[in-house]
Amino acid sequence: xxxxxxxxxxxxxxxxxxIVWASExxxxxxxxxxxxxxxxxxxxxxxxxxRAECAVGCFRADISARDISRDRQVIIENQLEPTDHGHLGQxxxxxxxxxxxxxxxxxxxxxxxxRAALDWLNxxxxxxxxxxxxxxxxxxxxxxxxxxxxxxxxxxxxxxxQKASAGVAEEATGKGLAYQDFFQPVIDQLRExxxxxxxxxxxxxxxxxxxxxxxxxxxxxAAFANSRxxxxxxxxIDTSSGERNKAIFDALKAxxxxxxAETGGLDWERLDHRRASRISLIRPNTGIEDAQENGRNCxxxxxxxxxx
Numbered sequence: 001x002x003x004x005x006x007x008x009x010x011x012x013x014x015x016x017x018x019i020v021w022a023s024e025x026x027x028x029x030x031x032x033x034x035x036x037x038x039x040x041x042x043x044x045x046x047x048x049x050x051r052a053e054c055a056v057g058c059f060r061a062d063i064s065a066r067d068i069s070r071d072r073q074v075i076i077e078n079q080l081e082p083t084d085h086g087h088l089g090q091x092x093x094x095x096x097x098x099x100x101x102x103x104x105x106x107x108x109x110x111x112x113x114x115r116a117a118l119d120w121l122n123x124x125x126x127x128x129x130x131x132x133x134x135x136x137x138x139x140x141x142x143x144x145x146x147x148x149x150x151x152x153x154x155x156x157x158x159x160x161x162q163k164a165s166a167g168v169a170e171e172a173t174g175k176g177l178a179y180q181d182f183f184q185p186v187i188d189q190l191r192e193x194x195x196x197x198x199x200x201x202x203x204x205x206x207x208x209x210x211x212x213x214x215x216x217x218x219x220x221x222a223a224f225a226n227s228r229x230x231x232x233x234x235x236x237i238d239t240s241s242g243e244r245n246k247a248i249f250d251a252l253k254a255x256x257x258x259x260x261a262e263t264g265g266l267d268w269e270r271l272d273h274r275r276a277s278r279i280s281l282i283r284p285n286t287g288i289e290d291a292q293e294n295g296r297n298c299x300x301x302x303x304x305x306x307x308x
Contacts, residue, residue: 010141017080017108017138020146024080029053029062032078032106035148036065037198039076042150043132044200045102046211047074056097059090064098068209068219069187069199072101072128078136082109088117106134110153118154130156176204178288179224183208186222206288215239218248224288231286238276246270249277 021027032039033052040047046068054064054075063076075094079087083105095103105118110133118131125131133154140146183202190196190210197210207223217239223232235252237245249270252259260266267280 010144012139012141015138015140015146017136020138021080024062024078025053028078028080032076033063036063038148039104039106039134039150040198042134042152043102043104043155044198045069045074046198046209048211048216054098056094059093059097061090061094061098067102068211069197070101070201070203071209073098074102074104075100076104076106078106080108083107083111083114083133088114101128102130102132104132104134106136106150108136110135115154122154122156132156175206175288179206180204182288183222209236215248217245224286229285229287231283232280234278234280236276236278242275245275245277246272249279252279 017028021031029052033049036047036049048066048068050064050066052063054061061075062078065074065076066072067074075091075098077087077091077094087105087107091103091105094100105114110118115133118133121129121131131154132152135151135153137149137151138146139149180202187197187199187202187208191199199208199210202208206225207221210220212218212220212235217237219236219238221232221234221236223234224230225232237248239245239248249268253268253270256266256268263281267282269278269280271277
């Protein structure tokens with residue numbers, strides 16, 4: 001295009017969500033259950049569906065999910081109308097009934113009083129509990145297909161939560177912080193360079209998980225096994241079927257030479273005495289203290305063969 005040539009721009013038009021979904025239960029909820037990756041991208045979380053219309057006593061939460069990278073229970077309440085007090089009460093009831101750590105409220109309009117309520121809950125609950133208010137928008141340009149846009153209206157303030165929880169969270173000290181410091185740049189690179197995860201915050205524990213995106217129950221893990229002094233990066237295969245797990249493992253092992261040509265030698269563990277199987281790349285003689293001292297994190301390629 002010649003320099004100075006004007007680019008013709010379209011105009012964004014926002015539509016009523018009911019043009020796309022006539023109802024919450026038969027429209028929005030099923031769509032959201034099948035597209036949790038889109039919501040996860042907005043939240044900075046890797047989400048895995050557990051159940052839609054999940055029973056909580058005599059009520060039903062719209063969606064029950066799991067935050068994979070931090071192994072936390074997630075509940076999602078969605079509606080096609082502006083937020084109201086009734087749904088706020090349902091949200092808290094479901095959170096208590098399912099012992100949720102991540103609570104998400106989706107609506108085309110997050111009213112100011114409800115945004116303030118979510119902000120208050122974020123400030124006055126423990127560091128491990130997170131409330132999100134998500135404005136659901138339907139947009140199109142000209143004659144394009146409608147597109148879903150998730151806009152955060154309320155979200156946790158990590159600094160504020162850490163300050164409020166100071167002195168009460170044991171995991172905020174010692175090894176918990178060491179694990180977080182080690183894994184944070186790994187997660188940042190996987191997200192920013194490779195778009196491999198939505199996660200933005202590393203957990204304060206000895207492992208983290210990322211969904212493979214191919215098959216539910218097949219995860220990528222990185223973990224310190226300090227009792228054995230090793231650092232393991234693995235593909236962990238654990239669907240709900242032991243028979244299926246072994247079939248997936250056997251199919252991959254049939255291509256062992258091809259796979260190891262790219263990765264180097266791997267540990268192939270069918271684990272016939274267990275439901276799950278795993279394929280690992282192991283760095284022995286590495287605890288969290290060694291990793292910190294040697295700088296074996298993503299900045300120097302800890303998951304690649306080392307020059308030494």
